[in-house]
Amino acid sequence: MTLQIKRLASWREVPVGGAITQPGNSVNRPTGDWRVFKPIINQDKCVRCYLCWVYCPEPAIKIIDRPYKTSSGREWKMTFEVDYDYCKGCGICVEECPVKAIDFVEEVK
Amino acid sequence: MGEWVRIPLSSNYAAAYAAKDADVDVVAAYPITPQTTVVEKIAEFIANGELQAEMIHVESEHSALSACIGAASAGARVFTATSAQGLELMHELLYIASGLRLPIVMSIASRALSAPISIWGDYSDVMATRDSSWITIIASSAQEVYDSIIQAYKVAENPDVLLPVMVAYDGFLMSHTYEPVYVAKDRSTILEFVPKRKPLWNILDPDKPITVGAVGNPDWYYEFKYQQVVAIENSLNILKQVFEEFGKRFERNYSFIETYNMDGSDIAILTYGGLYGTVTEAVDIMKKRGLDVGAIKLRVFRPWPTEELIRILKNLKAVIVIDRAISFGAALEGPIAMEVLATISKKSLDTALHSYIASVGQRAVTEEDVMAMVENSIDLLKKGVSLTEKSIYWGVRQ
Amino acid sequence: MSSSPKLHYKTVFDIPKEELFAPGHGLCAGCTAGTIVKLLLKVAGPNTVIVNATGCVEVSTTTFPYTSWRVPYIHVAFENAAAVASGIEAALKVLKAKGLIDPNKRVNVIALAGDGGTADIGFQALSGTLERGHKLMYVMYDNEAYMNTGIQRSGATPQYAWTTTTPVGKVLRGKIQFKKPVAEIVAAHRIPYVATANPAHFLDMMNKFRRGLEVEGPSFIHVLQPCTTGWRFDPRLGIKIARLATETAMWINWELDYGEFKVTVPVPKRKHVKHYIRLQGRFNHLTDRDIEEIQKMVDSEVERINKVVGKEIIGPVVE
Numbered sequence: 119m120t121l122q123i124k125r126l127a128s129w130r131e132v133p134v135g136g137a138i139t140q141p142g143n144s145v146n147r148p149t150g151d152w153r154v155f156k157p158i159i160n161q162d163k164c165v166r167c168y169l170c171w172v173y174c175p176e177p178a179i180k181i182i183d184r185p186y187k188t189s190s191g192r193e194w195k196m197t198f199e200v201d202y203d204y205c206k207g208c209g210i211c212v213e214e215c216p217v218k219a220i221d222f223v224e225e226v227k
Numbered sequence: 228m229g230e231w232v233r234i235p236l237s238s239n240y241a242a243a244y245a246a247k248d249a250d251v252d253v254v255a256a257y258p259i260t261p262q263t264t265v266v267e268k269i270a271e272f273i274a275n276g277e278l279q280a281e282m283i284h285v286e287s288e289h290s291a292l293s294a295c296i297g298a299a300s301a302g303a304r305v306f307t308a309t310s311a312q313g314l315e316l317m318h319e320l321l322y323i324a325s326g327l328r329l330p331i332v333m334s335i336a337s338r339a340l341s342a343p344i345s346i347w348g349d350y351s352d353v354m355a356t357r358d359s360s361w362i363t364i365i366a367s368s369a370q371e372v373y374d375s376i377i378q379a380y381k382v383a384e385n386p387d388v389l390l391p392v393m394v395a396y397d398g399f400l401m402s403h404t405y406e407p408v409y410v411a412k413d414r415s416t417i418l419e420f421v422p423k424r425k426p427l428w429n430i431l432d433p434d435k436p437i438t439v440g441a442v443g444n445p446d447w448y449y450e451f452k453y454q455q456v457v458a459i460e461n462s463l464n465i466l467k468q469v470f471e472e473f474g475k476r477f478e479r480n481y482s483f484i485e486t487y488n489m490d491g492s493d494i495a496i497l498t499y500g501g502l503y504g505t506v507t508e509a510v511d512i513m514k515k516r517g518l519d520v521g522a523i524k525l526r527v528f529r530p531w532p533t534e535e536l537i538r539i540l541k542n543l544k545a546v547i548v549i550d551r552a553i554s555f556g557a558a559l560e561g562p563i564a565m566e567v568l569a570t571i572s573k574k575s576l577d578t579a580l581h582s583y584i585a586s587v588g589q590r591a592v593t594e595e596d597v598m599a600m601v602e603n604s605i606d607l608l609k610k611g612v613s614l615t616e617k618s619i620y621w622g623v624r625q
Numbered sequence: 626m627s628s629s630p631k632l633h634y635k636t637v638f639d640i641p642k643e644e645l646f647a648p649g650h651g652l653c654a655g656c657t658a659g660t661i662v663k664l665l666l667k668v669a670g671p672n673t674v675i676v677n678a679t680g681c682v683e684v685s686t687t688t689f690p691y692t693s694w695r696v697p698y699i700h701v702a703f704e705n706a707a708a709v710a711s712g713i714e715a716a717l718k719v720l721k722a723k724g725l726i727d728p729n730k731r732v733n734v735i736a737l738a739g740d741g742g743t744a745d746i747g748f749q750a751l752s753g754t755l756e757r758g759h760k761l762m763y764v765m766y767d768n769e770a771y772m773n774t775g776i777q778r779s780g781a782t783p784q785y786a787w788t789t790t791t792p793v794g795k796v797l798r799g800k801i802q803f804k805k806p807v808a809e810i811v812a813a814h815r816i817p818y819v820a821t822a823n824p825a826h827f828l829d830m831m832n833k834f835r836r837g838l839e840v841e842g843p844s845f846i847h848v849l850q851p852c853t854t855g856w857r858f859d860p861r862l863g864i865k866i867a868r869l870a871t872e873t874a875m876w877i878n879w880e881l882d883y884g885e886f887k888v889t890v891p892v893p894k895r896k897h898v899k900h901y902i903r904l905q906g907r908f909n910h911l912t913d914r915d916i917e918e919i920q921k922m923v924d925s926e927v928e929r930i931n932k933v934v935g936k937e938i939i940g941p942v943v944e
Binding site: 138143144145147149152167168172173181203206208209212 | 637638640642644645646647648649650651652654655656657658659660663664686687689690691692693694695696824827853859860861862863864865
């Protein structure tokens with residue numbers, strides 16, 4: 119095992135008064151590894167109602183500009199995807215999905 | 228140097244005039260004796276259109292300083308004023324104002340702390356803010372109150388400092404006593420000295436969103452506190468520059484420490500605030516009677532002016548420190564005496580230190596009392612007492 | 626009642642796509658505060674300053690060097706979000722008047738605090754701010770206890786709820802007192818706009834945020850925020866429980882817009898409170914009789930509200 123020495127900024131380098139000057143930089147701190155269960159959107163069943171996107175507390179539901187054609191031939195202009203970098207696996211999307219299009223499976227590492 | 232008018236003002240009114248002439252944008256304050264007439268006067272200025280500012284009539288001192296923190300974070304020049312219990316209620320926010328590095332200026336009509344409740348003057352309120360990282364100036368005349376508040380903005384807003392400043396003075400003995408004060412005839416005289424520039428501190432601006440007041444975990448908290456150590460150290464230089472510039476521009480000279488009759492004196496009395504007036508009167512009387520005793524006024528309490536003080540103390544056989552507050556249970560219960568002792572120790576000076584506590588809760592201290600303290604101190608010196616084992620509680624009934 | 630104001634958010638398609646609340650925060654998995662804050666910022670937009678009291682949202686979103694906020698944000702202390710916000714509002718007003726900042730730029734000032742920071746320790750500052758009439762919106766996310774310090778009872782904890790300071794023992798079983806009616810006390814200040822909301826009814830909530838930002842003067846939005854950790858439920862159930870709160874009338878979504886009272890989410894067919902209560906571990910100790918007692922309290926509250934509205938806006942229990 120190698121010893122890792124992480125050098126943190128000195129008092130001269132940190133912003134005065136503890137301000138954080140990069141808005142929204144928590145994106146650099148993914149929370150996907152919190153997950154125990156993993157939501158998987160079944161694109162075939164998904165009716166693009168936006169509810170998962172609305173309720174997700176992270177937010178970790180992405181709206182992707184990618185058309186999708188279901189097996190029954192229905193064409194969607196866009197796709198919802200779970201952002202697994204941030205999804206903590208709470209399951210709110212699974213619970214709230216009105217057409218049960220989100221599966222909730224055990225996270226396998 | 229601009230035009231000045233000489234008008235009779237109490238120290239409270241002098242504080243209000245200074246806030247007006249510094250063109251403050253937001254004032255948030257809550258009434259408390261003996262501070263109240265400061266904000267009454269500012270309210271008058273606003274009502275008469277002499278000052279364009281928002282006055283926030285908060286429901287407590289806690290909210291007063293909170294609102295000031297908010298307003299300063301939005302980029303305003305802010306002012307507040309308080310006393311005693313009000314300052315205590317603000318206590319939590321004192322540390323936040325300095326920790327967020329906001330250049331807030333506050334005047335304090337110093338007053339004793341409860342219990343028992345006392346509306347009268349002493350410095351227990353100011354001394355209790357010792358470690359809050361506020362620059363602390365203690366004035367001893369209404370003119371000095373006015374001038375110090377003007378200077379305070381210039382120091383506080385300096386990017387090498389960015390710390391709040393409090394300007395304290397005696398409750399009642401100064402806050403309600405009228406003295407002739409020179410005030411600027413036109414605000415521009417003052418604003419040329421403390422111009423309102425684009426804020427150089429952390430501002431809540433939607434065009435450049437920042438997060439203020441973040442959580443400082445063990446990996447980070449210490450560095451932010453060390454920044455404050457450096458900032459208040461920097462303020463020594465900035466204060467010096469500001470005093471010099473002020474003196475040059477307005478011909479009223481200030482420093483960290485003021486002295487009186489030091490030539491030929493090997494004993495001096497060190498005190499602060501309005502009591503310095505009584506001490507210099509006593510010095511005059513003693514001089515007439517053939518005894519040369521010096522007087523030292525500590526004007527800047529934070530940052531502690533170590534070098535200036537050493538320069539004076541090193542020539543003294545003894546220094547008599549008169550405190551108007553008690554640090555209960557401390558090694559030496561006069562809070563300033565303790566700091567003077569540390570200063571003496573720093574350079575291993577031979578100066579004896581005799582600590583007296585007086586005028587607590589505004590118990591009267593006259594020139595006679597001061598002279599008696601000197602007599603007492605000379606006696607101690609003869610007995611070889613280089614340090615009073617405990618502070619001497621002058622005038623308490625046994 | 627006069628014509629109702631036009632609702633801005635009618636469907637999900639009206640919701641802005643822009644995310645001003647960034648992921649990577651440390652709120653618990655399934656924390657509905659994330660949902661509330663995210664949607665709040667969508668309504669408020671980028672010209673917004675957030676003043677956040679100490680609490681779950683604050684510690685979870687602003688741990689240096691990371692922030693989840695893409696709008697200016699300040700946290701000062703626990704009990705003073707309203708006072709800090711009032712200072713910001715006053716400053717912006719005077720700086721505009723003095724021409725020191727753009728006088729035409731409208732900036733929303735929003736105070737955000739939990740139930741402890743609002744109903745208890747922050748109540749004085751809130752009341753003062755409301756009385757002074759600052760133009761700002763105060764959003765209270767109500768998880769009904771001090772969750773950030775580990776589930777201690779607050780003035781907003783409902784009766785009978787278990788918390789770590791109202792434990793279920795042999796003699797005492799949960800909180801003895803009633804929940805403080807915070808929004809009603811705020812309404813007594815006669816400010817332009819007061820509303821209660823619930824993230825399950827997100828369009829209703831967002832329209833209330835919008836209205837709150839629109840009125841001239843203070844507004845107060847009291848939002849129920851189911852807490853997976855403190856209420857002891859499966860993280861996936863947060864929104865469902867929020868919805869059940871309204872469906873059982875344990876929580877009534879209303880607004881008071883310049884004195885005009887309206888229940889914005891009518892409940893024609895009400896569910897029994899047991900549906901809400903039995904999903905939450907904090908009520909595990911309650912017997913059926915206890916729950917019937919709660920049902921009676923809710924019934925009388927529904928009766929009172931219906932009387933105020935002048936019709937049966939909330940119907941009888943049907944399931």
